[in-house]
Amino acid sequence: MTPSQALSIACLGALVGAVITSTEFLWLERRLAMSKGGFWPEALITDEISPSRLPWAGAFLSNAALRQAQWLCIAASLAGVACLALGVSPVAPLLVVAAATALTQQRIRWGGEGGDHMTNLILVVGIVGFGLAAIPGVTAASCAFLAAQLTLSYVSSGVAKLFGSKWRSGQAFAEIMDSYTYGNRVFANLLRRRAWVSAVAGHAVMLFQLTFPLYFVAPRPYCYAYLLAGLAFHLSIAVIMRLHLFVYTFVAAYPCLFLVRQWFPW
Amino acid sequence: VSGLPVAGWILAVYVAILCIWFALSALNQIRRFSRRLARFDRFGLLPRWVFFAPDPGVDDPYLVYRTAPPGVDVGNAAELASASGVSPWLEFRHPALSGRTLWLLWRPTRRAVKAVDEMARQIVPPGAGLSGKNGVAKMSFGYILFTEMVESVTEPGSRFQWAVVRSHGFARRRRLRFEVLSDFHRHGGHAE
Numbered sequence: 001m002t003p004s005q006a007l008s009i010a011c012l013g014a015l016v017g018a019v020i021t022s023t024e025f026l027w028l029e030r031r032l033a034m035s036k037g038g039f040w041p042e043a044l045i046t047d048e049i050s051p052s053r054l055p056w057a058g059a060f061l062s063n064a065a066l067r068q069a070q071w072l073c074i075a076a077s078l079a080g081v082a083c084l085a086l087g088v089s090p091v092a093p094l095l096v097v098a099a100a101t102a103l104t105q106q107r108i109r110w111g112g113e114g115g116d117h118m119t120n121l122i123l124v125v126g127i128v129g130f131g132l133a134a135i136p137g138v139t140a141a142s143c144a145f146l147a148a149q150l151t152l153s154y155v156s157s158g159v160a161k162l163f164g165s166k167w168r169s170g171q172a173f174a175e176i177m178d179s180y181t182y183g184n185r186v187f188a189n190l191l192r193r194r195a196w197v198s199a200v201a202g203h204a205v206m207l208f209q210l211t212f213p214l215y216f217v218a219p220r221p222y223c224y225a226y227l228l229a230g231l232a233f234h235l236s237i238a239v240i241m242r243l244h245l246f247v248y249t250f251v252a253a254y255p256c257l258f259l260v261r262q263w264f265p266w
Numbered sequence: 267v268s269g270l271p272v273a274g275w276i277l278a279v280y281v282a283i284l285c286i287w288f289a290l291s292a293l294n295q296i297r298r299f300s301r302r303l304a305r306f307d308r309f310g311l312l313p314r315w316v317f318f319a320p321d322p323g324v325d326d327p328y329l330v331y332r333t334a335p336p337g338v339d340v341g342n343a344a345e346l347a348s349a350s351g352v353s354p355w356l357e358f359r360h361p362a363l364s365g366r367t368l369w370l371l372w373r374p375t376r377r378a379v380k381a382v383d384e385m386a387r388q389i390v391p392p393g394a395g396l397s398g399k400n401g402v403a404k405m406s407f408g409y410i411l412f413t414e415m416v417e418s419v420t421e422p423g424s425r426f427q428w429a430v431v432r433s434h435g436f437a438r439r440r441r442l443r444f445e446v447l448s449d450f451h452r453h454g455g456h457a458e
Contacts, residue, residue: 024373027365037414114315128280138277141277153317159295163319181324185436239369242376
């Protein structure tokens with residue numbers, strides 16, 4: 001696998017994620033979530049930001065601008081996917097998607113999730129990686145950065161879980177399943193009857209996250225077990241917890257992990 | 267470009283930027299630093315990867331409200347409890363909170379629920395308990411937002427109070443915990 005291929009797949013995932021996210025925001029806007037009395041009201045946000053520091057920002061943060069940014073983001077994402085499929089540089093569409101995403105995130109400043117962060121990272125290093133592709137090493141450096149961020153995400157989350165008594169005791173997984181927001185009634189019932197399943201699942205997640213750096217140390221082909229475990233992890237989260245954006249952004253960056261692992265001789 | 271000496275410099279600068287970016291991202295995982303770094307991270311480029319840790323924190327948040335007719339002394343808890351016309355606590359329902367889920371593709375409602383969760387935590391930090399009148403940050407964005415949300419579903423002239431409550435689990439009868447309790451507000455007016 002080449003750096004260009006790995007970065008292309010990562011960008012593809014980010015662009016698909018951007019299309020889904022923009023469509024979601026358009027739906028939320030139609031459902032009055034951006035109006036007075038909604039979750040991200042235009043007037044409240046522009047009043048807070050505009051007069052104090054950025055008097056011109058109001059126009060960019062209006063509902064009309066938000067709507068246009070979403071359509072622009074969808075169009076540019078589809079153009080970016082086409083560019084990647086045709087082997088054309090996707091820098092221009094990536095720039096548009098990044099700008100539209102940045103504007104959206106200024107407007108929708110709460111209710112975000114980890115998948116949004118990973119989208120941002122992929123877009124920025126994708127722009128530089130493809131924009132300066134003629135310079136040897138730049139695309140590879142972009143891929144290495146994404147691989148490092150993925151590793152950091154797992155290790156950091158694993159370490160944070162070590163500080164949680166519910167994670168250590170094995171209750172956390174059952175508690176997450178037993179909630180409307182991220183849970184799953186079927187799994188919640190199962191875990192209520194078999195508490196040990198919660199402990200095993202919770203500790204397995206912690207083990208996977210904490211030991212993820214071993215992916216770079218373990219010999220081939222055993223190291224790839226980490227990628228398979230990660231794929232299963234993100235698909236499970238998408239299906240069971242209905243957090244699907246992670247699949248498009250995190251798993252799409254896995255080729256970067258694969259690429260970086262190729263650099264080690266063992 | 268690749269043959270020019272400047273190419274090496276560009277690569278070196280880019281790698282240096284990525285190293286600094288990664289170092290800041292790593293620092294951002296520590297709460298003490300993340301609070302400081304958040305001020306500079308206007309474009310969400312410094313991720314914080316905690317994912318349901320250390321506390322899974324998966325209580326379901328609900329915005330609820332009640333209204334009181336004119337004439338009821340809302341500062342008097344006993345009168346408030348016995349006066350006629352005071353509504354029971356009602357759940358704030360918004361079109362953006364109900365919608366279909368299509369696994370692996372579609373669930374926009376999660377962002378609205380997360381917005382309530384984040385705003386509630388902004389008003390009262392987790393673990394602070396029901397802070398009543400003193401601990402609630404009334405000038406916070408979240409407080410103003412929730413007040414506007416509830417005001418949009420109440421009648422002009424009425425007085426209303428809202429609260430963020432949390433429950434856990436799918437059980438039909440489950441305990442509700444008040445997390446934030448607002449003052450009474452007059453529709454189109456100020457706190458009372």
